[in-house]
Amino acid sequence: MTHTVRSLEFKNLPLIEAVVRVYFRDRIQVDFRLVNELHEPLRSDFPNVAPLSVLEVSPALKHDTQLPIQRGDLPGAEYSGGNQGLSVHLQPQLLAVRWRRGMSEHGPQYQNVRYLKLRNVLEGAFASLRKLRAAGELQTALANMTYVNFIRIDDPRPYLKDEYSTRATIGAKAVQEQVVAWQTQNGIDLRFEIRGAELIGGIQKSVGYVLTTAAGRKLDTEVDPIPTLDAVHTELQVLFANLISDRAKDEWGFQNGSVV
Numbered sequence: 001m002t003h004t005v006r007s008l009e010f011k012n013l014p015l016i017e018a019v020v021r022v023y024f025r026d027r028i029q030v031d032f033r034l035v036n037e038l039h040e041p042l043r044s045d046f047p048n049v050a051p052l053s054v055l056e057v058s059p060a061l062k063h064d065t066q067l068p069i070q071r072g073d074l075p076g077a078e079y080s081g082g083n084q085g086l087s088v089h090l091q092p093q094l095l096a097v098r099w100r101r102g103m104s105e106h107g108p109q110y111q112n113v114r115y116l117k118l119r120n121v122l123e124g125a126f127a128s129l130r131k132l133r134a135a136g137e138l139q140t141a142l143a144n145m146t147y148v149n150f151i152r153i154d155d156p157r158p159y160l161k162d163e164y165s166t167r168a169t170i171g172a173k174a175v176q177e178q179v180v181a182w183q184t185q186n187g188i189d190l191r192f193e194i195r196g197a198e199l200i201g202g203i204q205k206s207v208g209y210v211l212t213t214a215a216g217r218k219l220d221t222e223v224d225p226i227p228t229l230d231a232v233h234t235e236l237q238v239l240f241a242n243l244i245s246d247r248a249k250d251e252w253g254f255q256n257g258s259v260v
Contacts, residue, residue, distance in 0.1 A: 144215060
């Protein structure tokens with residue numbers, strides 16, 4: 001089936017990461033058998049597999065992935081090796097597809113990947129995981145997506161519309177961090193965060209602000225997470241277009257939304 005997805009178009013958006021995720025209601029046992037079995041359908045696009053070195057913190061689910069890993073189990077696995085900056089991450093309570101640009105300005109370009117690619121990789125990996133006996137019964141709990149931009153600026157306020165700033169930050173000498181979260185009328189949780197940050201790659205250090213936008217929705221046990229992810233992605237597009245100022249849109253080359 002062909003899917004049509006509405007996405008925003010920018011010529012030079014400072015995007016450094018995009019992630020789509022499905023969380024499980026209960027933890028699954030991530031051991032070498034499961035990791036290797038899942039690698040088979042992923043191998044052609046993601047030839048490399050390695051243990052995860054860092055776990056993502058999960059939302060408040062029934063069991064938290066930060067609990068101690070049982071003896072003989074793995075904290076998770078990362079499938080990588082493609083040339084588009086993509087990787088698939090498996091944790092005891094999470095399956096995710098991540099795009100990273102890397103520190104180089106000439107790294108993998110998001111324009112060549114976009115949401116639809118992340119979505120389709122996640123859909124395929126999730127379907128494959130569900131078929132594996134080693135995964136046991138896989139029940140869904142949450143679908144979400146995040147975008148992370150790194151802006152090399154001294155002050156982020158001119159890049160955000162005034163209505164998304166608090167009275168304190170508008171009159172402050174400098175903004176260190178601001179987080180706002182709410183739920184839409186259709187039950188999707190939205191969040192944006194702006195904070196000062198440094199990115200270090202080799203001997204190069206860049207100072208600026210990280211702007212993160214995130215959206216997610218809780219799932220019933222038997223609900224297919226992919227249509228929910230589509231709705232989450234749509235809300236993120238609306239949020240970002242409403243969040244950033246005309247100056248940001250001009251500098252980042254914002255164009256009318258396109259169908260991809």
